[in-house]
Amino acid sequence: MKLKTLGSQIVKKVAERPSTISVSASVLAIIAGLFVGFIVMLIINPGQAFAGLRSILFGPFSDMEGGRSLGNTIYYAVPIILTGLSVAFAFRTGLFNIGATGQLTIGAFVAVYIGVNWAFLGPLHWIVAVLGGMLAGAFWGSIPGILKAYRNVHEVVSSIMLNYIAMYTVTMLIKQTIFNATSARALAPETTARLPQWFLGDVFPRSSINIGIFIAMILVVITHIILNKTTFGYELKSVGFNRDASQYAGMSEKRNIILAMAISGGIAGVAGAVMFLVTGRFMSIENHLMAEGFTGIAISLLGLSSPIGVFLAGLFYGALEIGGFYLQRTTNFVPQIIEIIIAVIIYFSALSLFLQKFVANFLSKRLKKEVQISEGSDVL
Amino acid sequence: MAFVIEMLNITKEFPGIKANDDVTLQLKQGEIHALLGENGAGKSTLMSVLFGLYQPEQGIIKVRDKEVVIKNPNDANDLGIGMVHQHFKLVHNFTVTENIVLGYEDTKKGFLQLDNARKRIKELSEQYKLRVDPDALIENISVGQQQRVEILKMLYRDSEILIFDEPTAVLTPQEIQELMKIMKRLVSEGKSIILITHKLNEIKAIADRCTILRKGKYIDTVEVKSTSNEVLAEKMVGRKISFGVEKTPAKPKETILKVEEVSITDYITQKIVVKNVCFEVKRGEILTIAGIEGNGQTELIHGITGLKPLTKGKVILKEQDITALSIRQKSLSGISHIPEDRQKHGLVLEYSLENNLILQNYFTTQFQNRGFFKFDNIRDHAEKLIERFDIRSGKGPLSQVRSMSGGNQQKAIVGREIDRNNDLLIAVQPTRGLDVGAIEFIHKQLIQERDQGKAVLLISLELDEVMNLSDRILVMYEGEIVGEFDPQKTTENELGLYMSGSKRGKQQ
Numbered sequence: 001m002k003l004k005t006l007g008s009q010i011v012k013k014v015a016e017r018p019s020t021i022s023v024s025a026s027v028l029a030i031i032a033g034l035f036v037g038f039i040v041m042l043i044i045n046p047g048q049a050f051a052g053l054r055s056i057l058f059g060p061f062s063d064m065e066g067g068r069s070l071g072n073t074i075y076y077a078v079p080i081i082l083t084g085l086s087v088a089f090a091f092r093t094g095l096f097n098i099g100a101t102g103q104l105t106i107g108a109f110v111a112v113y114i115g116v117n118w119a120f121l122g123p124l125h126w127i128v129a130v131l132g133g134m135l136a137g138a139f140w141g142s143i144p145g146i147l148k149a150y151r152n153v154h155e156v157v158s159s160i161m162l163n164y165i166a167m168y169t170v171t172m173l174i175k176q177t178i179f180n181a182t183s184a185r186a187l188a189p190e191t192t193a194r195l196p197q198w199f200l201g202d203v204f205p206r207s208s209i210n211i212g213i214f215i216a217m218i219l220v221v222i223t224h225i226i227l228n229k230t231t232f233g234y235e236l237k238s239v240g241f242n243r244d245a246s247q248y249a250g251m252s253e254k255r256n257i258i259l260a261m262a263i264s265g266g267i268a269g270v271a272g273a274v275m276f277l278v279t280g281r282f283m284s285i286e287n288h289l290m291a292e293g294f295t296g297i298a299i300s301l302l303g304l305s306s307p308i309g310v311f312l313a314g315l316f317y318g319a320l321e322i323g324g325f326y327l328q329r330t331t332n333f334v335p336q337i338i339e340i341i342i343a344v345i346i347y348f349s350a351l352s353l354f355l356q357k358f359v360a361n362f363l364s365k366r367l368k369k370e371v372q373i374s375e376g377s378d379v380l
Numbered sequence: 381m382a383f384v385i386e387m388l389n390i391t392k393e394f395p396g397i398k399a400n401d402d403v404t405l406q407l408k409q410g411e412i413h414a415l416l417g418e419n420g421a422g423k424s425t426l427m428s429v430l431f432g433l434y435q436p437e438q439g440i441i442k443v444r445d446k447e448v449v450i451k452n453p454n455d456a457n458d459l460g461i462g463m464v465h466q467h468f469k470l471v472h473n474f475t476v477t478e479n480i481v482l483g484y485e486d487t488k489k490g491f492l493q494l495d496n497a498r499k500r501i502k503e504l505s506e507q508y509k510l511r512v513d514p515d516a517l518i519e520n521i522s523v524g525q526q527q528r529v530e531i532l533k534m535l536y537r538d539s540e541i542l543i544f545d546e547p548t549a550v551l552t553p554q555e556i557q558e559l560m561k562i563m564k565r566l567v568s569e570g571k572s573i574i575l576i577t578h579k580l581n582e583i584k585a586i587a588d589r590c591t592i593l594r595k596g597k598y599i600d601t602v603e604v605k606s607t608s609n610e611v612l613a614e615k616m617v618g619r620k621i622s623f624g625v626e627k628t629p630a631k632p633k634e635t636i637l638k639v640e641e642v643s644i645t646d647y648i649t650q651k652i653v654v655k656n657v658c659f660e661v662k663r664g665e666i667l668t669i670a671g672i673e674g675n676g677q678t679e680l681i682h683g684i685t686g687l688k689p690l691t692k693g694k695v696i697l698k699e700q701d702i703t704a705l706s707i708r709q710k711s712l713s714g715i716s717h718i719p720e721d722r723q724k725h726g727l728v729l730e731y732s733l734e735n736n737l738i739l740q741n742y743f744t745t746q747f748q749n750r751g752f753f754k755f756d757n758i759r760d761h762a763e764k765l766i767e768r769f770d771i772r773s774g775k776g777p778l779s780q781v782r783s784m785s786g787g788n789q790q791k792a793i794v795g796r797e798i799d800r801n802n803d804l805l806i807a808v809q810p811t812r813g814l815d816v817g818a819i820e821f822i823h824k825q826l827i828q829e830r831d832q833g834k835a836v837l838l839i840s841l842e843l844d845e846v847m848n849l850s851d852r853i854l855v856m857y858e859g860e861i862v863g864e865f866d867p868q869k870t871t872e873n874e875l876g877l878y879m880s881g882s883k884r885g886k887q888q
């Protein structure tokens with residue numbers, strides 16, 4: 001008896017937490033996406049729909065021989081975790097960094113450039129290349145920051161434009177510096193510049209996994225600490241929430257805006273480095289914006305702009321990608337189903353405030369008490 | 381007489397607090413019904429329930445004897461209920477007309493039809509003598525006019541029951557007089573009004589009946605005519621309140637703040653808003669700058685604290701020229717500042733209470749070590765201030781400030797600034813929106829600060845407060861100091877003449 005009241009009290013406590021509501025909104029978005037994907041499969045080919053759903057859900061465990069699919073899940077997840085983290089960090093400080101793709105492109109170029117040319121660095125080679133990518137991304141990200149701080153140019157506008165500038169500049173630079181004329185693409189980085197696998201190669205043999213996942217984890221932890229435990233994060237968030245009050249409190253809003261954008265850009269730059277400091281992936285000279293930057297926005301939404309949430313959402317994304325890969329192997333569905341699912345999830349996470357209201361109303365009725373939606377800030 | 385609105389046994393609970401606990405309020409046709417209660421007593425919440433913003437857990441609402449469920453503000457509109465909120469809800473770069481029709485637009489083949497609306501707004505504005513220009517942009521009109529736009533919004537929607545949540549807190553005495561006239565006109569045209577205010581003489585002046593809440597509970601409903609201010613106040617706080625302020629004569633010592641020939645030109649309008657202002661505030665005195673809102677007081681304070689650059693002049697604090705220092709350095713050299721606009725400058729609404737209480741000193745070693753917060757100290761600090769300044773909220777240090785009642789937001793800022801223990805305390809309308817109990821408490825605190833040897837610079841629009849608290853009074857008119865007065869030797873009337881520009885003396 002006692003146990004039961006205790007239990008229901010815990011349930012009540014949990015239900016009253018703002019984070020519960022936001023997390024359930026994300027889970028609802030995922031369920032909605034999978035549901036729509038399932039319906040589409042039912043329409044196209046009812047006989048295989050269940051098999052299709054299974055292979056999407058259990059994609060990461062499809063090829064358990066040596067955990068190959070699991071390793072690849074992580075491999076696919078890493079760049080998305082990083083771009084998601086980049087967008088989320090900016091978002092938490094009140095900035096909408098829609099330019100992650102540009103920062104990523106610049107970061108990737110610098111990383112690959114170092115990877116191709118600076119082999120003399122020996123064992124430090126890949127580290128320097130990643131750091132180079134990070135600095136380049138940070139530089140590119142700070143431009144909209146500076147424009148916003150000093151000229152009040154909205155960061156959405158300037159960072160979108162910088163995406164194109166980054167794309168064309170990098171195409172030009174590749175052609176001039178690290179061009180592989182025979183294959184019409186960038187040269188591959190030296191093996192010393194490629195991210196090592198360390199013991200991960202033994203844990204997930206035959207998969208492409210590398211230590212990028214550790215880099216992502218470190219950055220997740222660092223951003224989490226900055227945002228939640230430090231005076232620096234407190235300032236960044238204050239400026240984002242209320243510029244006037246931050247000025248009143250003597251914070252330097254300009255400096256904070258620029259730093260926030262630089263950090264966000266730096267993380268996107270690392271994403272670029274991690275994507276291309278590998279075997280078998282080359283920077284292309286076709287002018288297209290890299291999708292990872294935009295997917296990062298969706299992942300940031302789904303992860304509730306919290307570093308840990310983004311980490312989980314990014315892994316989930318990797319799992320879906322792998323699911324799509326095995327989907328076409330085990331059934332005759334095209335992998336575009338996955339794109340549909342992801343698109344629906346994105347739509348629903350964009351509607352997350354709406355879903356949160358929905359959950360909040362539901363809980364209010366059950367608990368007979370108003371519950372609050374948190375303002376996208378200190379969740380998780 | 382029949383009731384137009386009956387709210388019976390309403391209970392509304394938030395995490396950690398019962399904002400309304402079995403509250404009943406009955407509004408008669410054609411009356412002005414005051415709703416009185418301490419900060420956080422649940423007045424705004426009760427009205428939000430009536431306006432459909434919150435659903436009560438218990439209790440029923442009847443409109444003209446019919447039981448209704450009000451799910452959202454649209455339902456409330458349909459039932460003829462309109463509300464002017466404590467913090468206005470207008471779109472700043474829209475015109476008056478556009479704001480009024482928002483959500484209620486006339487369209488023809490999908491195109492907006494504003495002409496009829498404009499005409500109707502003009503008529504209404506004339507009928508009730510609101511004097512609002514339908515084509516003005518919201519950002520260009522005064523707070524008083526913005527409020528009249530909110531009133532027009534209700535009239536435009538044919539509301540019969542009008543809710544005013546602390547309408548006078550942001551108005552000048554003149555605007556308050558005008559608003560009261562408007563309200564009387566509204567009732568004489570058959571509307572019924574619920575008025576929330578902390579000012580007992582306003583209730584006395586225009587309300588017919590008054591319902592009193594205390595800590596979410598219903599206390600009483602009284603006829604205003606036959607109830608004295610003292611009784612109202614006692615019912616509201618549950619103890620006797622002293623209205624006068626007790627204080628000994630000031631013992632001014634050395635000069636703390638010296639303002640020398642300060643002028644400020646507004647960056648956007650290029651108008652000179654502060655002209656050659658000079659004054660001194662001494663240790664152990666309360667110097668008040670009185671004046672009607674918009675005569676340069678705001679800019680002057682922003683100039684002293686660094687929020688606005690000076691075009692000319694010097695600010696000297698404890699014999700050190702601080703004119704060129706940054707806001708942070710000024711604050712650290714010994715200035716506490718209770719800002720005029722609590723939601724704009726004073727608080728980060730998204731942060732918790734405890735995070736707001738460290739807004740001015742989060743970087744000191746008390747709260748951080750090498751950039752990492754000392755969370756225990758932050759919590760202790762918050763608990764100390766909550767206790768000392770009686771800051772009430774649902775979840776204590778962890779309450780999100782946005783969810784706190786207006787008066788308790790104000791108490792949080794006052795507490796934070798007084799606790800910083802600086803030699804100069806600048807208090808701009810420190811008691812705006814506070815209940816009489818809290819005002820009494822803040823006044824005592826300011827006097828105590830003075831007696832402990834602080835210099836207090838007070839900016840106030842309330843003549844009561846000016847007369848009761850000050851040791852010296854300066855009157856500011858059109859950016860200039862037009863007179864200095866000893867509160868013992870002047871009258872509210874004389875001050876009023878100087879404040880309105882009818883009379884002026886030479887500068888000190």
Ligand SMILES: Nc1ncnc2c1ncn2[C@@H]1O[C@H](COP(=O)(O)OP(=O)(O)OP(=O)(O)O)[C@@H](O)[C@H]1O
Pocket residue numbers: 372394395397399417418419420421422423424425426772773774783784785786787788813
């Ligand atoms: N959305 C909300 N979430 C949580 N608590 C709330 C919310 N709104 C109000 N409260 C709490 O309910 C109580 C009553 O608040 P309310 O705003 O009704 O007070 P009030 O009587 O209007 O006070 P004031 O005179 O200061 O405006 C307060 O303790 C407040 O913290």
Ligand SMILES: [Mg+2]
Pocket residue numbers: 423424425466545785786787
């Ligand atoms: Mg209120």
